[in-house]
Amino acid sequence: MSLRRASLGFVFVNTSPPEERPFILKGLELLQLPEDSTEIQCGNIIKRYSYRPFLLKDICLADFASNFDTVKIYKKAKPKGKGKDLPEDNDDDNFEDDPYDTDDHDEGNASLVKLTNGDTIRKRKKKILRYVHYNIEKDCENYYREQLMLFCPWYTENKIIGKCQSFEERYEEVKDDVHQKKGEYEQNAEEIARAENNIQNFDSDNEDAYTDIATCIQHLNNNDADIVEIIDQNNNEDLYVNYDIGQNLGIRQTKADVDLASGNDNHEELLINRMADMEYRKLVQSFNTKQREIFLHILKSVKTLNDHFFIFLSGGAGVGKTKVTRGIYQALQRWFTRRPGDNPDTKYILLTAPTGKAAYLIKGSTIHSAFKIPANQSLTYKSLTSDKLNTLRKDLGHLQVVIIDEVSMLGCNMMNYINFRLQDIMSIRKPFGGVSILAVGDLFQLQPVKDGWIFLHCKKDYGLLASNVWKDNFKIFELTQMMRQKDDQQFAELLNRMREGKQTENDIKILKERTINTADQNYPYSSTHIIYNNHDVNSYNDKMFDLVKFTKITSHASDTVIGDIPDSIKHDILARAPHKAGDAMGLGKVFKTAVSLKN
Numbered sequence: 001m002s003l004r005r006a007s008l009g010f011v012f013v014n015t016s017p018p019e020e021r022p023f024i025l026k027g028l029e030l031l032q033l034p035e036d037s038t039e040i041q042c043g044n045i046i047k048r049y050s051y052r053p054f055l056l057k058d059i060c061l062a063d064f065a066s067n068f069d070t071v072k073i074y075k076k077a078k079p080k081g082k083g084k085d086l087p088e089d090n091d092d093d094n095f096e097d098d099p100y101d102t103d104d105h106d107e108g109n110a111s112l113v114k115l116t117n118g119d120t121i122r123k124r125k126k127k128i129l130r131y132v133h134y135n136i137e138k139d140c141e142n143y144y145r146e147q148l149m150l151f152c153p154w155y156t157e158n159k160i161i162g163k164c165q166s167f168e169e170r171y172e173e174v175k176d177d178v179h180q181k182k183g184e185y186e187q188n189a190e191e192i193a194r195a196e197n198n199i200q201n202f203d204s205d206n207e208d209a210y211t212d213i214a215t216c217i218q219h220l221n222n223n224d225a226d227i228v229e230i231i232d233q234n235n236n237e238d239l240y241v242n243y244d245i246g247q248n249l250g251i252r253q254t255k256a257d258v259d260l261a262s263g264n265d266n267h268e269e270l271l272i273n274r275m276a277d278m279e280y281r282k283l284v285q286s287f288n289t290k291q292r293e294i295f296l297h298i299l300k301s302v303k304t305l306n307d308h309f310f311i312f313l314s315g316g317a318g319v320g321k322t323k324v325t326r327g328i329y330q331a332l333q334r335w336f337t338r339r340p341g342d343n344p345d346t347k348y349i350l351l352t353a354p355t356g357k358a359a360y361l362i363k364g365s366t367i368h369s370a371f372k373i374p375a376n377q378s379l380t381y382k383s384l385t386s387d388k389l390n391t392l393r394k395d396l397g398h399l400q401v402v403i404i405d406e407v408s409m410l411g412c413n414m415m416n417y418i419n420f421r422l423q424d425i426m427s428i429r430k431p432f433g434g435v436s437i438l439a440v441g442d443l444f445q446l447q448p449v450k451d452g453w454i455f456l457h458c459k460k461d462y463g464l465l466a467s468n469v470w471k472d473n474f475k476i477f478e479l480t481q482m483m484r485q486k487d488d489q490q491f492a493e494l495l496n497r498m499r500e501g502k503q504t505e506n507d508i509k510i511l512k513e514r515t516i517n518t519a520d521q522n523y524p525y526s527s528t529h530i531i532y533n534n535h536d537v538n539s540y541n542d543k544m545f546d547l548v549k550f551t552k553i554t555s556h557a558s559d560t561v562i563g564d565i566p567d568s569i570k571h572d573i574l575a576r577a578p579h580k581a582g583d584a585m586g587l588g589k590v591f592k593t594a595v596s597l598k599n
């Protein structure tokens, strides 16, 4: 289960050796440090643990990280003027490293614990603990160091080893305590490790082991059989079936892979947050020649070139752009997290789209949210404050590839904004900060809203004088083979002819035959409607609402400000809340719905 959807929170402790741990630089307070000070890093869990007071001397890092959160102390101050003491966007304290863990508090709360560096923590609901998980066989010293670091109390990290010559030796001295403490966090850890080992060394002798760990195997086998059928329908079946993506990606070929290639599949990959290996391989095996070409080209660029790539993957409706993008995303995700100890949550690739709906369809993020671009504002580039930039760097600092779907809806000013934002995040003055871009879409489809086409010169930020990042950098790769099936295919071919203005008289006739008037008895009210402007959308929705005979509900929005802050500030915040739906990201004051209506 993805931990993002669990009811418990989780915390990741980076147990890599100190010299390999990334850190976040302090903001403006750096300027106030003495010249010879080396205290340039922001706080983090491990540092805070070493600052714990005597009262917590016996707790280990695992308990500390899992049980305690940092809190910000809110000093009650009398507001002097309108909006004067509104909470600020930036917190000028030492908690930039855990922006989502912090909580506001009054001074003098007895449940708070003060650390020796002045920070404050508070006991909260226990969180699930995640850490690097070194492999005892491949990296045993780091394995033992990690166990000691997490499950034995310490104050100075370089003294964890004690007087011993190796971490293993020290571990032997305290292993009973470590086991006991570890058991609280990892129940059945040894059995799971054994099962994982079995899966990796899968052979015919223990193939039944899968039924113990995955009871849904029969259901999956049935699904797989369907997918294999699709592969079999392909004219070049040998070519695809024998193509082994594993070799290309460094994934060892297992007995299960061989079985899969021969259609005899019974393998289930137990991985979190990504497509199962088996499904992924089948996806790649089903690519046609051109799809495979672009897929391999991108993989090769990532694996062999030090330089980045800018590719525009285009093609008409139904040529498989989305399908190939899914494959590329999965392949890159595996490539970037292939080393043992790589944190699977590190963002090396971003899957984005210009609108919420397009982002939802690819299970990605909108460009606005991924790059913290303010909505409803002019696209003149604004740098982030150093605190916000540090937070974003922490999240996206390892970025290697950005995939932008439905790129036709992305305007030239927005493209410019992304270019500058990535340069700021990566601190590299090269196009897109040295991050590769895969733009996917069809410029004959939807065009940008309130922005110019991507290939035009933008009019902001001296854009008319500058070169155009799209024209200067991007190379086009076009998919041409229509892959839609049966009835869909005929219609998609018609659309593709229209796309190029080459529609026939018969095409026009077919389209005209399909027009229907609202006065018609068979008018399909429940079909999706595309309406040109918001005003007509609202009238249509009101009409539908009136027509519905089932239970109707009308909700009126009411804005409230909660929190322990003075009333005058609450009023100020409320006064700033937008009233029009257009200013509130489409959220109106009245929401109407009814049983049987869908939005």
Ligand SMILES: Nc1ncnc2c1ncn2[C@@H]1O[C@H](COP(=O)(O)OP(=O)(O)OP(=O)(O)O)[C@@H](O)[C@H]1O
Residues within 6 Å of the ligand: 286, 287, 288, 291, 315, 316, 317, 318, 319, 320, 321, 322, 323, 324, 442, 483, 484, 485
């Ligand atoms: N190599 C393939 N083998 C079998 N089916 C395929 C292949 N490539 C694509 N398809 C199928 O063709 C259909 C269209 O694919 P996809 O949605 O990826 O195309 P698209 O170019 O993104 O289309 P659109 O621009 O309309 O969104 C899907 O049903 C997909 O599963």
